[in-house]
Amino acid sequence: MLDYALLSALAAVIRTGSFESAAQHLNVTPSAISQRIKLLEERLGVVLVVRGQPCTATEAGQRLCQHVEQVALLESSLRGSLPGLQAESRPVMLRIAVNADSLATWFISAMAKTEGYLFDLVLDDQDHSAEWLRRGAVVAAVTAHDTPIQGCDCHPLGALRYIATASPEFCARWFTDGFSARAATRAPCLVFDQKDRLQAEWMRQVLGTSLHPPLHWLPSSQAFVDAALAGIGWGMNPEPLVIDHLRAGRLVAIEPDQQLDVPLFWQQSRIVGAVLSDVTRAVVHEARTMLVQV
Secondary structure (H helix, E strand, C coil): CCCHHHHHHHHHHHHHCCHHHHHHHHCCCHHHHHHHHHHHHHHHCCCCEECCCCCEECHHHHHHHHHHHHHHHHHHHHCCCCCCCCCCCCCEEEEEEECHHHHHHHHHHHHHCCCCEEEEEEECCCCCCHHHHHCCCCCEEEECCCCCCCCEEEEEEEEEEEEEEECHHHHHHHCCCCCCHHHHCCCCEEECCCCCCHHHHHHHHHHCCCCCCCEEECCCHHHHHHHHHCCCCEEEEEHHHHHHHHHHCCCEECCCCCCEEEEEEEEEEHHHHHHHHHHHHHHHHHHHHHCECC
């Protein structure tokens, strides 16, 4: 049998990053946390925590942390039907995978419409966030995958619209004769990270071919906007982040009639659906208000 007092100590160390912070979180001494982790590792015969700054979980440790969180969610779902079940003193932790542009545009507003939860957000590209659900590492995800993952419910949210934007000065320098394949192979392009395919998809949509422009790597939604404003490069920016800049003329749409709409979906673990019902309603409502409905 698993000892949940020991597992709670493990989860606290991994989530806070240190034995001292975990001790404060659980209102015990660091020595007590250390003893609990040592005892759990001895009982299971595996190392669970890689000591460092911060402390991190081994694969086995991460699986146990996920188990603790799922148990907490399941217990929370029982309280509505079992009033005598003692309420947890701390809010329920929800680990959710979300893409950076959704976080920068509409997801925070959805979070603000819920109460009684703590959020542990994992950032990943919308084309890859579903993998976190498949591994059981999160309970829900904002994803581009429209096919329900096994054991999950899927809700369409709408599409996040992207516009290829650059400063007027950048366009005057690089796109004097318009956006062409020749110009696109020379003009510096902004890319979020190795998973970001938006710029490449848009160039294929507009020019009908794959190109390889010089790249700036900027893993930040706001940095994308700032870099475009500064004339460093061009990139696909979410419409909500640049609409005011476009209206004021600080940015221009490189091809105004060629937007790129990325459909998004909310996938949630069915086993904790009751606990996530309020969050799901807030996410779906906010997304359908903020995103393009296609």
